[in-house]
Every structure is written in structure tokens, then in C-alpha cells.
Amino acid sequence: MPVSNAITHSMTWNQEFLEGLVPQAQVQEILSIPLSSTACIQDKLIWKYSNDGMFSAKTAFHQILTLRASIPLQEQNWxxxxxxxxxxxxxxxxxxxxxxxxxxxxxxxxxxxxxxxxxxxxxxxxxxxxxxxxxxxxxxxxxxxxxxxxxxxxxxxxxxxxxxxxxxxxxxxxxxxxxxxxxxxxxxxxxxxxxxxxxxxxxxxxxxxxxxxxxxxxxxxxxxxCNIFNKDRALRGISWQPPDSPFCKLNTDGSREQVSGLASARGVLGDTTGASIKGSSVNIGQASIFLAELWGCREGLILCKALKVSHLVIEMDSLAAVQVIEGTKDNDSLAAVLVADICRLSNDFTSIVIQHTPQEGNFAADFLAGIGRSLPVGTTIFYFPPPGLNAFLEGDHLGSERSFKILTLDDSPTAWLSVSATSPSSSPPDAGLESPPCKTPFWPDL
Structure with missing residues (x-):
């Protein structure tokens, strides 16, 4: 049976077909494999034990330890x-x-x-x-x-x-x-x-x-x-900055549940006043946090294109994802499909900027983390902010700062290490919707 039998005409996985073929755990893994409707990516061999598909001694050593986990001595507390x-x-x-x-x-x-x-x-x-x-x-x-x-x-x-x-x-x-x-x-x-x-x-x-x-x-x-570190951690503030006209700003984020491995991505589109235009959340399935970050960027671009946004600033709190998109970091994995789609979609905008921001400047997108995994597999559009998100959007509109700590080295540039935000935490997983969501694998013309 060819793989194409499990793919719909809209280039999404046929979940019902897969559920009748393989166990549910494998269905979740397959659903997280990105499919491209815009780019033709050739099959290639990758290193399956790393997020970026590149071989490293660290991932190989970790895999060896995993294979030897049955040795009784490994059960001791080291x-x-x-x-x-x-x-x-x-x-x-x-x-x-x-x-x-x-x-x-x-x-x-x-x-x-x-x-x-x-x-x-x-x-x-x-x-x-x-x-x-x-x-x-x-x-x-x-x-x-x-x-x-x-x-x-x-x-x-x-x-x-x-x-x-x-x-x-x-x-x-x-x-x-x-x-x-x-x-x-x-x-x-x-x-x-x-x-x-x-x-x-x-x-x-x-x-x-x-x-x-x-x-x-x-x-x-x-x-x-002799402690080379300066023990005094300085508090710094960061706030969501509205884009200059005529730009809109898309804040995207990805998350992954540690135990189940289920991942989700989300995005919030705002204008120059800080008002939210639309939001999105996608339930991916079992995937790495790195893939989830790229999923959020791609789905956000599709949303912005459907809304006919021409000038766009994208902020992501994953520096590795930004580097892969910009081509400054090698990538040889499933992310290649997502990166190819992101690059192709970026060409449809008059002006586009993709940049990194600390998580404290990306709270609105981070807020939707718990909601995404509780939704059906696929992409959901939020026409109205879900309960609890308005507080973050209002804070962004007013320029409220979130504090976080940085640790510096003596006579060296600032090293960003630990974060301690003073703003409210993310919403609980059961946060509801003020308006029924529109579930669609790819964004329609709105």
C-alpha cells in the first residue's frame, strides 16, 4: 500500500484511515510528520535520535545509555x-x-x-x-x-x-x-x-x-x-512592542508535554495598537519542541496570508528555529519540509521580518499552550480571545513589562541563563473559547 493512500487531497493526513491501520500511539507520531503542499522535498537519510536530524556524539552516547538501561546497576541513583x-x-x-x-x-x-x-x-x-x-x-x-x-x-x-x-x-x-x-x-x-x-x-x-x-x-x-559567577542577578524588564505601521506582528510559540510527547503550536496576530486580530492553535501529535516551533511559524504565515497581511514581523522565542529559517544553522530532518514551506510562504509578503524574542515578550502566544493539546488534531482559528488571554493582550497594549533575571560573568558580555517572570502564568488546559473555533487543516479565505 502506498503512503499516498493515507494523505487527503488537501495534503493532510487521513486520521480515520490511519486509526484503522496502526495503533493510536503510532497515529500520533505520523500526524506530527509535516506534509508540504508547496515544496517538493526529496527523501533523505537523517539521524533519528536528534531534533535537527544531524548526527552528534551527544545523541549517540545518550542512545547507547538508553539501550543499556536494562543493566541493574543503571537503576541506582548516581x-x-x-x-x-x-x-x-x-x-x-x-x-x-x-x-x-x-x-x-x-x-x-x-x-x-x-x-x-x-x-x-x-x-x-x-x-x-x-x-x-x-x-x-x-x-x-x-x-x-x-x-x-x-x-x-x-x-x-x-x-x-x-x-x-x-x-x-x-x-x-x-x-x-x-x-x-x-x-x-x-x-x-x-x-x-x-x-x-x-x-x-x-x-x-x-x-x-x-x-x-x-x-x-x-x-x-x-x-x-572562588566563584567566577557574579551571584547578584539583575532584573531586566521586557514588554511586547507594537510594530511600526503598516506592519502587523505575529507571535508564535510551540510546546511539548514531557510525559506523553504530545506537542502543540500557537500564534497571535496583533496590529500597531496591540489589539489582537486573530489567533490560532494547532494540535500536532507526538513531536519535538523544535518541530512545534516551526509548525507554529508555518501555520501563522498561512493565517496571515489568508488575512491578506502584506507587511509582517514574526517573533519566536526559539533562537534555534530562527537560525534554521534564516539558513545560519544546518538542518537535515523533518523540519526541512516546514522550513521550505516557511521560505516559500515568506515570498508572498511585501515585507517580512523573522526575529527572536525572550519568552517574556511572547506571553500571549505562550498562553495558548494548554489549549492546543486539548483541541482536535489539526489547526483551530480563534476569532475571539479565549478566557484569560485578554489580560495579556491588555498588558501588551499598555506596554506592561515582565521581569526576568539574568546572570552575568565578570568582565564578559551578559549571559542569558535563568528566567523568573513576574507576570501571570499560562492558562489551565481546560480554558474555553468565547466563540466556536473553525477547524481546518489549512486556512481558508476569511
Whole structure:
């Protein structure tokens, strides 16, 4: 059966046909695949595990972890490891210890990489991870010298021993040093001392090793005290700015529900006075947030064309989507169909500007997020603002500012990080309509 059997004459998916063919979950995935009625896009191979279809080491690594999720050890909580107060290399070392990936002689012997599993310092006893870091007589002498060795210290299993000591932030008996910093510095230096003996033939005395541990711990404390970030976050204000005559402004936005993966897009068209002309919302199906942003832009352009708008400013809060449309960012995915439609539709306007704005300047479009997913699949036109939207439109008309926080780096340009809006939140999903919506896959002549 050809795919064309599932496509209507108006270049939309035949939902009823699909529902009789495949499960509902797959129907939602198919409905989110954009179809173009204006551009002919050739089929191509893409990387399915990224939003833009481009291969990256990050997405490949994430997919490998997903495939290995059935390993029992993956069920453990690893968050405490990445929250340790230490250098990144030590966090990675702890993670390797817990995964039994540190190449001690015992591990090397099991993998047929060594002829003996004996410890290179005390000989005769297999060099396991616990022996290397705690039970070897050389290590025991170091732990007792720095004051961390106790009755329970030498009897805990590896994972419990590491977690209990690495997360203990109490002060040690001597000096201005916390337990976790001293413990992590010690196991790191014990490992380095062992490698120095293996690869360089140099053996350090317990006194010299304790001196290295103390200096390393002090350097760690100093490093933690130096915060390169300016802790004072400055409040900035932003408001919706009306376009200059004869332009209209289209604010679009996309959203995605984390659990179900259902996505929606919406748009609000306003004039030079800030009054809303029309609004739209489209229930896409299962799609990425990146695709949802582009869906909102394309459907908004179709609406503006139907309303015979000739001069248009489009504001989107997705910088990546703006860059793809402008051609400054590579794209090789399902978004290519949407981008081609957007570019083709843009040619029908006398003047058009597509620009990025923070979410706080795009609240009217963001407000419709919950409504879109509760509507039938397809595009819905709002002839009148739904309940709750008028407050945002009135604020836009009056030039009301929404506050958000920015975090700056010393002697560097402003870095936009976290946002804390003071304006009302988005509407609940069950917000109603003041006028019956007009459901249509593509906009009619209004």
C-alpha cells in the first residue's frame, strides 16, 4: 500500500484511515510528520535520535545509555556522584570505581591483561579496588595519619564506603577541612601514587603522600571559594512592542508535554495598537519542541496570508528555529519540509521580518499552550480571545513589562541563563473559547 493512500487531497493526513491501520500511539507520531503542499522535498537519510536530524556524539552516547538501561546497576541513583564537591576528574574516578572500571591488577588479571593479580606494594594479596584505596598496609598508614581511619572505616563494602565518606561534609578533628574534601583528595592521591610506582618506579613515603594530600585539599578548598559567577542577578524588564505601521506582528510559540510527547503550536496576530486580530492553535501529535516551533511559524504565515497581511514581523522565542529559517544553522530532518514551506510562504509578503524574542515578550502566544493539546488534531482559528488571554493582550497594549533575571560573568558580555517572570502564568488546559473555533487543516479565505 502506498503512503499516498493515507494523505487527503488537501495534503493532510487521513486520521480515520490511519486509526484503522496502526495503533493510536503510532497515529500520533505520523500526524506530527509535516506534509508540504508547496515544496517538493526529496527523501533523505537523517539521524533519528536528534531534533535537527544531524548526527552528534551527544545523541549517540545518550542512545547507547538508553539501550543499556536494562543493566541493574543503571537503576541506582548516581546523582550524588555528580554533586560531589571536587574536581570533575575525581567525580569521573568515583563513577569508574562504582562501575568496577578502574584497572587494578585484579581486574586486569580477570581480563587476561596481566599475569598476576598481586598488589605491587605489598605483594601476595590481590589488588582489588578496596585493597588499592583502603586495605593495603600502605593505604592504612595514610588513612590513620590524616585522621580518617576509624572502627567502621575499614569494614564497609566499597559502594557504601565511598558514598558515606564522599558525602560527609562535617569538619575533621584537625584543621579547617571538611571530611569529604579530605577523603576525596586522599583516594585520588593514593591512586596517583600507585600509578607513579607502576609507571615510573618511584615510591613515596606515607609522610610525603600525606603532605601532597594536605596541599591538594587546601587547593580544593580555595578553588571552591572562588566563584567566577557574579551571584547578584539583575532584573531586566521586557514588554511586547507594537510594530511600526503598516506592519502587523505575529507571535508564535510551540510546546511539548514531557510525559506523553504530545506537542502543540500557537500564534497571535496583533496590529500597531496591540489589539489582537486573530489567533490560532494547532494540535500536532507526538513531536519535538523544535518541530512545534516551526509548525507554529508555518501555520501563522498561512493565517496571515489568508488575512491578506502584506507587511509582517514574526517573533519566536526559539533562537534555534530562527537560525534554521534564516539558513545560519544546518538542518537535515523533518523540519526541512516546514522550513521550505516557511521560505516559500515568506515570498508572498511585501515585507517580512523573522526575529527572536525572550519568552517574556511572547506571553500571549505562550498562553495558548494548554489549549492546543486539548483541541482536535489539526489547526483551530480563534476569532475571539479565549478566557484569560485578554489580560495579556491588555498588558501588551499598555506596554506592561515582565521581569526576568539574568546572570552575568565578570568582565564578559551578559549571559542569558535563568528566567523568573513576574507576570501571570499560562492558562489551565481546560480554558474555553468565547466563540466556536473553525477547524481546518489549512486556512481558508476569511
Amino acid at each position: 546523582k550524588w556522584v555528580w554533586r560531589l564537591r571536587c574536581a570533575e576528574r575525581i567525580r569521573l574516578f568515583i563513577w569508574l570505581l562504582l562501575r568496577n572500571r578502574v584497572l587494578t591488577n585484579a581486574v586486569r588479571y580477570e581480563r587476561h591483561m596481566a599475569s598476576s593479580s598481586s598488589c605491587p606494594r605489598c605483594f601476595g594479596i590481590p589488588e582489588t579496588t578496596l585493597h588499592l584505596l583502603r586495605d593495603c598496609p600502605s593505604a592504612v598508614q595514610v588513612w590513620n595519619t590524616i585522621g580518617l581511619g576509624g572502627l567502621d572505616f575499614f569494614h564497609l563494602p566499597l559502594q557504601h564506603w565511598l558514598e558515606c565518606n564522599a558525602r560527609n561534609i562535617s569538619q575533621v578533628l584537625h584543621g579547617n577541612m571538611s571530611h569529604d574534601v579530605l577523603f576525596l583528595s586522599t583516594i585520588w592521591q593514593l591512586r596517583k601514587c600507585r600509578n607513579r610506582l607502576i609507571f615510573k618506579g618511584e615510591e613515596l613515603s606515607a609522610a610525603m603522600l600525606c603532605s601532597l594530600i594536605n596541599n591538594y585539599s587546601l587547593d580544593t578548598v580555595k578553588a571552591m571559594a
